[in-house]
Amino acid sequence: ELKVEQNPLFLSMQEGKNYTIYCNYSTTSDRLYWYRQDPGKSLESLFVLLSNGAVKQEGRLMASLDTKARLSTLHITAAVHDLSATYFCAVVITSGTYKYIFGTGTRLKVLA
């Protein structure tokens, strides 16, 4: 069964702290996406990672992809309250039926 697992599922952290969200997937894929979703809102694309070793940064967020380990990380540096949201990773599966599989999501709450 194809699985995309994120951990932690819930994360409560203090402002100014650093933390990493992990996204593990169970099948071969070299394309991974990170999205942000605010409560009751739609999904906003954060990063598109298209190759092994890809690293992208935007503000306090940095995402990386290790296709050999089937692992992507989303690192948060010096968290601020505005980063409170749910973060999803998604993997594209191209063997057999082409489809997107989303991770379980990580609900992040940054405390002032």
Next chain:
Amino acid sequence: DSGVTQTPKHLITATGQRVTLRCSPRSGDLSVYWYQQSLDQGLQFLIQYYNGEERAKGNILERFSAQQFPDLHSELNLSSLELGDSALYFCASSGSVSGSNNEQFFGPGTRLTVL
């Protein structure tokens, strides 16, 4: 604003009924994707269309069907509705057939409540 529009925003209906959700992709995007988001199932990929043709299928029930029209808007039809179909339905669009080199841009969603 992603440029993807969805109507209606909210829909309340009864079990056994049929509804149609509509999506207009961003200008120039040829691919449309449909997703279902519920509390117990998370975010599920349902189906993808590219330029009017079905390209990929995810966990879409047989009671559900979709199509993409020549003007590239798409409709998701849900029939014989059950309580468990209550969810947020998102549409997304991207530019390429694979969608893998382009970001997906999500619409605001349609919240479906089945009573």
